[in-house]
Amino acid sequence: MPANLGDRLREVRKRRGKTQNELARESGVSVSLIRKLEQGEREDARLETVRRLAVSLGVPTMRLAAESAEDGASAATLDQWATVRRALTAPLGDVAELDEPPTLEGVRDALSAAVPLFSGDRIADLRVVLPALLRDAGTVAQLDPEGHTVRMRLLQLTGWLLTQTRQFEAAEWCLGAALDGSADRLQGASTVNTMCWLLLRQGKLREARELATQWADDMEPRLSRATPDELGAWGWLLLRLSAAAVRDNRAEEAEDALRLAHSAAAALGREFAPGGDFLRAFGPVTVVLKRTENAMVVDRPDVVLKLAAKVPAAGFRPTSNNRNRHLLDVANAYARTRQYGQAVDTLVSIRDAAPEWLPNQRCARDILGRIMAGRRTLTGEMRSLADTVGLPV
Structure with missing residues (x-):
């Protein structure tokens, strides 16, 4: 296949x-964008756009785009997080030269105190506490095997956060180190779950499918004998596989993976988070959220709203890892x-729950841009939301 997207598309x-006109009409992608891509005036396009073109042409998304990633972090974000990234890769000093070397108990307590910052999307606070915590965790990892376990957990969480803030290169380093140092296959599967999400955000659908498939096959338990931890780990890998497949126009593969994930969730019978770990929370509601996400990927807003009506509004704390992401689909x-009023109200509810998460x-x-394009005048709430997400008005 040709090297660039425009040549492959043509x-x-x-x-x-x-x-070009027929493809534009069938895909909903403007003919001007198609022309710009084919003529080399535009070198790339968003994954959603490439998927629409691929659907109309009857080929997998990755046949057109070897990589169509979300935008990386802005220059301002990279600058704000520079001290965190430096702390990740800074060489570890000689423990004997430290006046007050950190203790395992102290670092473990500090990590426990930081976990609510991760789950609560308190991004500004994490920028402050992470550099010292990463350095101290690296130090105790040299002194005690249990310190190594604490550091791996911190690297996993930091990799998840860096993925969330679109610092993809640093996230890849973090998650790779966490996977290499995993104490067991369940911890490894949890890290791979986040690695698959990172690959999805980078537009690397083939790599995400292959990684999720490999680990799901290795982790597949006997449902009658599986522990809740095993069911959750396997279920999440299947959800990542489904997410990659549906974006690559492999509808049957995506549905098969969702069906197996539903079986794992049914065996659990409830939402379950091993040890209270919000990244590993899995159950029947989680599967419905991901089924809704798949419906939005294939442009079935009617199905999204129908499924969303079944998601319990109470007893399911909004976080960026579950309900807030789901509400973006809604x-x-x-x-x-x-239904622009309902769309704005939903975005406002997300902003109120996760004001530091939404701008990322x-x-x-994209959603707010679509709303604003459909309105002759903008309300104050719309202008406020535009400021929040960085959309020029």
Whole structure:
């Protein structure tokens, strides 16, 4: 296949016997964008756009795009997080030269205190506490085997946060180190779950599918004998596999993985978070949230809203790892069906629950842009949301 997206698009379009105008009409992608891509005026496009083109051409998404990633972190974000990234890779000093070397108990307590900052999306606070915590965790890892376990957990959480803030290179380093140092396969599967999410955000669908498939096959338990930890780990890997497959226009593969994840969730019978770990929380509601996400990927806002009505509003704490991400799909579905008031209300609810998380979501900017394009005048709430997500008005 040709090296760039425009050449690949032109080649497949011609093989399918379609004109640019026909492809634009069938895909919903503007003919001007198609022309710019094929003429080399634009070198890339968002994954959602590439998927629409691929659906209309009847090929997997990755046939067109070897990589269509979300935008990386802004220069301002990279600058704000520079001290954290330096702390990740700084060489460990000689413990004997430290006036007050950190203790295992102290670092473990500090990590426990930091976990609510991760689960609560308190990003500004984490920028402050992480540099020292990363350095101290590296030090105690040299002194005590249990310190190594604490450091691996911290690296896993930090890799998740860096993925959340689109610092992909640093996230890859963190998660790779956490996986290499995993104490057991369950801890490794939890890290791989986040690695798959990182690959999805980078647009590396093939790599995400292959990694999730490999680990899901290795982790597959006997449902009648599986522990809750095993069911949750296997279920999440299947959800990542489904997410990669649906984005690559492999509908049957995506549905098969969802069906198996549903079986794992049914065996659990409830939402379960091993040791209270919010990253590993899994159960029937989690599967419904991911089924809703898949429906939005294939542009079925009607299905999104129907499934969303079944998600319990109470007893399921909003976090960026579950309900807030789901609510973005709901807001998108409202916007696509021109229910702009409901879409704005949903975005406001996300902002109120996670004001530091929402600005990092490119999807939120796209949704708000669609809402604003459909309105002649903008309300004060819309302008406020635009400021929050960094969308020019």
